[in-house]
Amino acid sequence: MSQETPSTGRKPRIGVLMPAGRVVENVGVVTHTFGSPEKATRLFTNIGDCFVYDSSLRILDYAELHPIYAPASGDLSPAQVEKINQLDYIFLRGSNYIHTNGKWDPITRVLEQTKVPVIAFGIGVQTPDNSEEYVNESTKRFLQVVSHRSATLGVRGYLSKKALNSIGIKNVRIFGCPTAFRHCKPKLSLPRIKAADIKKLGFTLRRKTPRFVMLQRYLMRTLSERYRTEFLCAGELEEKAIFYARCNQIANANQVMTDAVNQLIKENWLYGEDDPILQLYRSSLSVFETVADFEEAERHLDAVTGFRLHGNLLALANEVPALYITYDTRTREFVKTLGIPHVDGRYIDKFSFEEAWDQADFGHFEETYQMRFGELKTFLEENSMAHRLGTTPTPYVVEAA
Secondary structure (H helix, E strand, O other), X not given: OOOOOOOOOOOOEXXXXXXXXXXXXXXXEEXXXXXXXXXXXXXXXXXXXXXXXXXXXXXXXXXXXXXXOOOOOXXXXXXXXXXXXXXXXXXXXXXXXXXXXXXXXXXXXXXXXXXXXXXXXXXOEOOOOOOOOOOOHHHXXXXXXXXXXXXXXXXXXXXXXXXXXXXXXXXXXXXXOHHHHXXXXXXXXXXXXXXXXXXXXXXXXXXXOOOOHXXXXXXXXXXXXXXXXXXXXXXXXXXXXXXXXXXXXXXXXXXXXXXXXXXXHHOOOOOOOOOHHHHHHHHHEEEOOEHHHHHHHHXXXXXXXXOOHHHHHHHHHXXXXXXXXXXXHHHHHHHHHHOOOXXXXXXXXXXXXXXXXXXXXXXXXXXXXXXXXXXXXHHHHHOOOOEOOOOOOOOOOOOOO
């Protein structure tokens, strides 16, 4: 389905399904716990989702932004339907929406009551290794509605395309993730730095990564012995509690710290109160509630590595070299789409970070980025989505309504 471009020349009024975080004027996207350390220690918020949302808003050109949530029943009032139908389009922010656990019926019901175009903006599949089962009926029905209401669906990579093809959706375009293109540059140029010359290293933490706990602990310890390493937290509750307690930004800081440490010991992430990882947390752990703060921290690093897909990608988008550790179908698909240097965690035995880093081909990433930038531009234009690609991103136009 093609969308008519407004004949008035005005910028579009757009909606976003299930926004990640909220928009703060002159700041950008922040987590739902921004400004409330107490709340942050109780509510998990993956700031990586905020990266994607923030990046999408940098790329898109619009006059008004309206968040859209679905009630449990999926039923809207006539006034709500009319308000949505006045939008030029709705976009679905990039995330792992192609999977077998989807509960999309209320959102599908909302979309079926409206007639506005719906655009999938960089979605991807989440599936176990070697699985050929990609969606349940709820997810299938939702994605088919989106397919019928857009020219193309923008996806993360070839596995996501294969998953959609398996349910009859053929109008698919691959470009990766909006986060890579958040500065709207047609080209990126990364500095080449030898491992021996790295002074400040960022490690993107993803503690709950099944089968890779020991590898992650090993890398954290050995890298911190070699480099001045900052551990970048994406939203884990216990890590946030330790950070805010350490900084005395929360009531009953000592008890909060004790409870968080005990929970990490119970989960076998820490091996007692003398664990070297805990000492690293006390000295070098960083927590962020805004995309801007996370981005600013990475800009001051020489290099980044670790397990967070979007944390590593945000570094690359800012022309800071990053080496991925891949651990599932999602991360492997992603590095392939964008040509990102990586080490496959499944095959690490005797591992030298220095050797892997010095062999990383960032030139291939730069070339692939340019190609995917062109695919993103084509995707936006074939869906009649006004954009800022090729220009310097302007400040946010409006706050979320």
